[in-house]
Amino acid sequence: MEIAAGKILCMQGDTPHSFYIVKKGTLVATYKDEQNDIQTKNLGPGSTFGEMSLVEGEPLEYTVRAEEDCEIEVIPQSLFQETMAKQPIWMKSIISFLTQRNRIAKENKRKKEFITSFPSLLFILAKSEDKLISLKTIKNELKNFSNLSSIETYKLLLILQDFKLIRLQAESFTIENEKLIELLYDTLRLRAIYKNTSHYILSLTEQAVLSAFVKAAREKGEIQPNGHIAVKTTDLAAQTKHSMYGMTLTMRNLESLLQKRLLQAAPQTSTKNNDLPGLEFIEKFSADFDRLLSLLELNRIYPLLDKKLVDGKTNA
Amino acid sequence: MITRDSRKKIIPPTQLCVKAGFVVSSPEDKDKKIILLNEGELVALDPKSNKVVFKILPGNLVGVGALLERESVRYIFQATVDSSITIINNECLESELKSLPVWLLAVIKAISARTRKINDSIRSAKTDNVLASLASFCKFYKSDDFLQTKALLQEFSWLTKTPIPAASEALKALIRRKLVVFHGDKTCLSVPNPYLLGIFSDYQKAKDLDKPWGPFCLTLQQKRILVLLSTLENGTSKDATDWISFFKERNLPINVADWLQIQQFEWFTEKGNHLLSLDLKKINYYETALKYAQNIKGTV
Numbered sequence: 372m373e374i375a376a377g378k379i380l381c382m383q384g385d386t387p388h389s390f391y392i393v394k395k396g397t398l399v400a401t402y403k404d405e406q407n408d409i410q411t412k413n414l415g416p417g418s419t420f421g422e423m424s425l426v427e428g429e430p431l432e433y434t435v436r437a438e439e440d441c442e443i444e445v446i447p448q449s450l451f452q453e454t455m456a457k458q459p460i461w462m463k464s465i466i467s468f469l470t471q472r473n474r475i476a477k478e479n480k481r482k483k484e485f486i487t488s489f490p491s492l493l494f495i496l497a498k499s500e501d502k503l504i505s506l507k508t509i510k511n512e513l514k515n516f517s518n519l520s521s522i523e524t525y526k527l528l529l530i531l532q533d534f535k536l537i538r539l540q541a542e543s544f545t546i547e548n549e550k551l552i553e554l555l556y557d558t559l560r561l562r563a564i565y566k567n568t569s570h571y572i573l574s575l576t577e578q579a580v581l582s583a584f585v586k587a588a589r590e591k592g593e594i595q596p597n598g599h600i601a602v603k604t605t606d607l608a609a610q611t612k613h614s615m616y617g618m619t620l621t622m623r624n625l626e627s628l629l630q631k632r633l634l635q636a637a638p639q640t641s642t643k644n645n646d647l648p649g650l651e652f653i654e655k656f657s658a659d660f661d662r663l664l665s666l667l668e669l670n671r672i673y674p675l676l677d678k679k680l681v682d683g684k685t686n687a
Numbered sequence: 688m689i690t691r692d693s694r695k696k697i698i699p700p701t702q703l704c705v706k707a708g709f710v711v712s713s714p715e716d717k718d719k720k721i722i723l724l725n726e727g728e729l730v731a732l733d734p735k736s737n738k739v740v741f742k743i744l745p746g747n748l749v750g751v752g753a754l755l756e757r758e759s760v761r762y763i764f765q766a767t768v769d770s771s772i773t774i775i776n777n778e779c780l781e782s783e784l785k786s787l788p789v790w791l792l793a794v795i796k797a798i799s800a801r802t803r804k805i806n807d808s809i810r811s812a813k814t815d816n817v818l819a820s821l822a823s824f825c826k827f828y829k830s831d832d833f834l835q836t837k838a839l840l841q842e843f844s845w846l847t848k849t850p851i852p853a854a855s856e857a858l859k860a861l862i863r864r865k866l867v868v869f870h871g872d873k874t875c876l877s878v879p880n881p882y883l884l885g886i887f888s889d890y891q892k893a894k895d896l897d898k899p900w901g902p903f904c905l906t907l908q909q910k911r912i913l914v915l916l917s918t919l920e921n922g923t924s925k926d927a928t929d930w931i932s933f934f935k936e937r938n939l940p941i942n943v944a945d946w947l948q949i950q951q952f953e954w955f956t957e958k959g960n961h962l963l964s965l966d967l968k969k970i971n972y973y974e975t976a977l978k979y980a981q982n983i984k985g986t987v
Contacts, residue, residue, distance in 0.1 A: 390790065390794055392793060409896070419793050420797075422793075422797040422798050423798070425794060426798065444790065446790045446794075451791075458787075459700075459783070460723075461721070461723045461748065462787075464723060464747075464748050465751055465795075466794075466795065466798075468751045469798045469802070470798060472751075472752070472802050473798055473801055473802045476805040476806050479805075480805050480808065480809050483809055487813070487848065490845070491846045491847070494824075494827070494846060499827075512823070515814065515819065515820050515824070515888060516820060516824070516846055517813040517814065560842060564841050564842065
């Protein structure tokens with residue numbers, strides 16, 4: 372087939388079900404991404420394209436235009452099928468194996484990009500000074516960190532919305548819980564870079580005690596001059612027993628929380644193992660209430676995160 | 688069109704009937720082969736744990752990657768019941784491939800190359816321009832933040848999957864341009880002007896796409912207009928005719944063609960009623976880019 376200079380051979384998105392071999396001349400393949408940024412590559416003699424269109428009927432990724440007068444070999448699907456019919460059965464299996472492997476590789480790439488772009492999205496949101504961010508802005512910003520498509524970016528935003536970290540509107544979204552986004556990002560960063568579990572990830576006992584503290588603070592908490600909320604030890608112990616199926620509050624349960632400075636005892640006490648005073652010597656415990664709420668929420672969503680990212684399923 | 692189907696001497700595949708428990712292929716085999724299961728059942732065993740990883744059912748084949756792509760064989764393939772298999776070794780495959788039409792061989796090679804490219808891209812950095820990406824990363828820090836160099840590189844590398852050496856090179860390029868400043872014995876750094884890093888990143892991206900970049904395309908007249916506009920209040924609104932007259936009154940006469948070109952710089956936003964409102968954010972962007980042109984272009 373001959374094609375004159377300047378003529379378009381095929382368009383991005385077309386499904387010609389054909390394979391092309393350039394025999395003479397040069398063609399230019401142009402690829403337009405979602406932001407209409409154009410990438411080009413030259414196809415000289417010996418170049419081939421359209422293999423996935425021929426075998427799988429996939430749409431073409433490029434628009435191909437002749438840069439000069441060209442000669443092209445076109446292999447239509449009918450010839451492919453006719454030739455394959457003459458091949459031994461295992462040859463067909465090999466080709467279907469190769470196409471299947473290509474499909475799997477593409478899917479793996481998509482999944483990996485999706486999962487690994489999540490921390491980048493959290494980083495941008497955690498550092499952003501604006502609470503209201505347009506979808507266009509976030510897509511552009513994320514493009515600096517990964518090649519995630521607009522659709523996949525939106526899916527990540529839906530996951531964040533499911534966790535009530537953001538609220539999506541038509542063309543923008545609002546950051547609902549900036550503190551939690553920051554905590555989640557730090558937790559993922561520590562896990563990935565330093566292979567450490569963040570001290571924000573609490574044991575079940577720690578979570579139980581903090582939940583009891585939150586309940587007690589809501590009912591009988593006193594606001595301190597530094598903005599923290601204090602709960603009397605007796606109230607905390609009673610709340611722990613009530614809401615945690617008879618669990619008895621001891622200094623052993625509180626030790627790690629005091630060490631992590633998530634709770635502060637009054638009067639102040641040493642948190643070294645051997646120097647722990649009895650609970651009866653502590654009058655009250657105080658904490659940054661908003662921080663505790665964020666931490667408890669972090670501990671609720673953190674175990675769900677990996678599954679949510681792998682499945683990619685959202686409530687929307 | 689190539690249509691010939693000249694079959695040369697073909698080495699036929701080997702047909703085998705194997706008993707349950709027979710190992711048909713293992714990672715230690717010197718000769719790579721494709722195994723097609725005709726009847727029966729094979730299992731893939733992990734050589735270390737000897738646990739079953741997956742089953743192969745009639746019609747399925749294994750070893751294509753090993754034979755076509757020279758990949759290593761990861762599993763031991765063993766028959767669990769009496770089975771019938773077809774073994775395609777290297778000689779057999781080569782003889783068969785030689786008999787294929789050239790275009791079909793090209794199709795097979797193209798699909799293989801495409802898969803290899805995808806797999807390579809999974810392992811490689813997520814961005815093409817590491818310098819632009821690092822600049823975008825650094826712009827999120829505040830000018831008074833003192834950052835640990837090693838920790839910053841690790842974090843950037845984790846987010847973008849850029850290897851640390853490549854990230855270090857990009858950091859050096861930002862240091863050379865004075866967009867990032869080292870402190871002490873280079874263990875700490877700071878970003879004196881985070882906003883400028885965002886502008887630099889935009890410049891890099893425009894360069895990648897071979898696109899002219901607005902701030903560096905301004906004529907002398909346009910630069911003078913930019914300076915004039917920077918003295919106005921944000922949101923100052925006029926229609927096109929009034930803006931043209933406004934420039935004329937200040938000895939900056941422009942014609943309609945010049946005006947249309949200026950509008951492409953997005954210094955104005957449409958406000959309705961044909962009014963064009965001045966966007967000082969955009970003006971500041973252009974001014975900053977011009978002020979730090981040497982840093983951005985790397986000619987410091």
